[in-house]
Amino acid sequence: MKEELSINFKKIGIIETPYEKVAPYQPFEKDVNSFKVIIDPEYSEGLERLCSFKYIYLLYFIDRYSGEGDLVFKPDWTREDIDVGIFASRSPGRPNPIGLSITSIKKIEKNIIYTTGLDVFNGTPLLDIKPYIKDLDVKPEANFGWLDELKDKGHFAKHLMGIPHD
């Protein structure tokens, strides 16, 4: 008999972005104040000293994604016939649809964090905020994994940096 563990989380706020139907990969921001994290007021005390950090992690529930994707898939945008496991990708179709983005803080006013660009849909439920701490989270030896094997690396880089292209 398989052990079933019930893991329940709650929405602690919401992420506001300009993206209703299409979100770029890693967008550059266009307008000031167009990306906001709004914490439910009962949790706003927990933001104390957060503004001392330059970057933060946001963890969120990928609520627009319905149903599980395949465990192995061919990412469209690579334009190559390449099989990738879901855990080797940042695709939303994961067994547990938890999103993770790094963004930088522009300012915090009461329960609102104004951030730079975020690749999430408007209204996405927030699960957690964590500080991105230099020595802990910067891994200078990190690599690009299978992305480095793509023939058109420049194209991949555009996706990664959110640069619009054909």
Next chain:
Amino acid sequence: MKEELSINFKKIGIIETPYEKVAPYQPFEKDVNSFKVIIDPEYSEGLERLCSFKYIYLLYFIDRYSGEGDLVFKPDWTREDIDVGIFASRSPGRPNPIGLSITSIKKIEKNIIYTTGLDVFNGTPLLDIKPYIKDLDVKPEANFGWLDELKDKGHFAKHLMGIPHD
């Protein structure tokens, strides 16, 4: 009336470490093969190409933590009278106890990922694995936030790097 959103996740594997009762902050590993991520076999296909990455993010359920901590607290180890919001810390006592660690892959055999040191308890339920991608996740401009204001920065650094000390 407050909108209640039910967010349910499932265990997709387990993290094995040598830590049963006390876990260091960011431990160095001592023994080869003492840190493992064991994916439930039904998800092991999703690991395809993961071994091409040097570093990965692990997301897990902090199941040893019972009940919520305060939204603002004084971290013991700082030895300073400093108030910190839970979202400005990596403390486990969060509204949603989701843990996030970065570790590096030593090898992957079938459904087992052998990793370097991990600051989690043995048996921790795994929620997700994501690749840590150089240009996306390395933020060279990152800072230390309020940690930089501590009088004893050397002590903080030891905690951060998991170096044993008095």
